Amino acid sequence: MHKITPIAHIYTDFHSKFGVPRQHGIGELMGKIVFEKPFRDINMLRGLEKFSHIWLLWIFSENINAGYSATVRPPRLGGNKRRGVFATRAPFRPNSIGMSAVKIEEIIFECEESPIIIVSGVDMVNKTPIIDIKPYIKTDIINSATFPNIIHKLNVEIEESLLCKVPADKQSALIKILEEDPRPSYHKDGRQYGFYFAGMEIIFTVDCDTLRVIDVINI
Structure with missing residues (x-):
């Protein structure tokens, strides 16, 4: 089986999972992506400046040994309704992988740890391992997509x-x-x-x- 190696870590304002937004998209929440030394190659980011957003694939590092259940109780449903784990974004999954679309604010090429990517709209704990980065492209937008309306604000x-x-x-x-x-x-x-x-x-x-x-x- 192929071994997945973190390519970077993202630094955020959240030092524990309590309080982290359950979905990405709050634009004011910033993150700094710092690559591991083997991946600090500016050629790996060549052309990325042409994109406004990227997908981050990352590890739920605080839940990696917590196991999983076939059904979960999503907080957005009040915590008293069960849904299948694959019908939710719950962190307790068979493979502890998360996915977020974030906005590129800046790519820094001239610093000690360069290249560094500054992004906004993060929903990750500080020092979360990043396992892949992909550009967000036009075909990622599915205008006909349907989903339940479960947003409830306090x-x-x-x-x-x-x-x-x-x-x-x-x-x-x-x-x-x-x-x-x-x-x-x-x-x-x-x-x-x-x-x-x-x-x-x-x-x-x-x-x-x-x-x-x-x-x-x-x-």
Whole structure:
């Protein structure tokens, strides 16, 4: 069997899986792709500057030994409805491989670790192993595709004094993360939760459809 070797790692603002968006696409969330030494060859990126987006194939490195189940409880369905693992984006899979479409913001060729790719719209934990990069092309868009509408957003309440603790360039992304309800599948209203984001711990509670941030702690 062919052995898969990480070609790079991506550096993000998420130091644990709690709080990571369940889907890619929040544009303000940035990532830096740093290649492993055998793949630090600018020729491998020749022509990539002509594309706006790329597909990243990556490893759910925090779940790699966690096993899998034939069915899972997607958080976006409230955590109480089961779906087949292949009908979801759940991280607990027979092969722990994730896939994300991200936007290329910059390709850096002149630095110690070059080439480096700066991307936006990430949904990965810090230092996630990348196993392949492919350009996003026109035929990847399927206009006739169908899918269930399961998006449910929370109302986010955060006092100005707490929001001011968050760097200005991180505030919009944080609000969007909270709107998507970062709690695990099994959750109860009224419980206090916390997750790490961009060097801060975000503490919050949820009551029905309202999420209230109760503290922002710099760490």
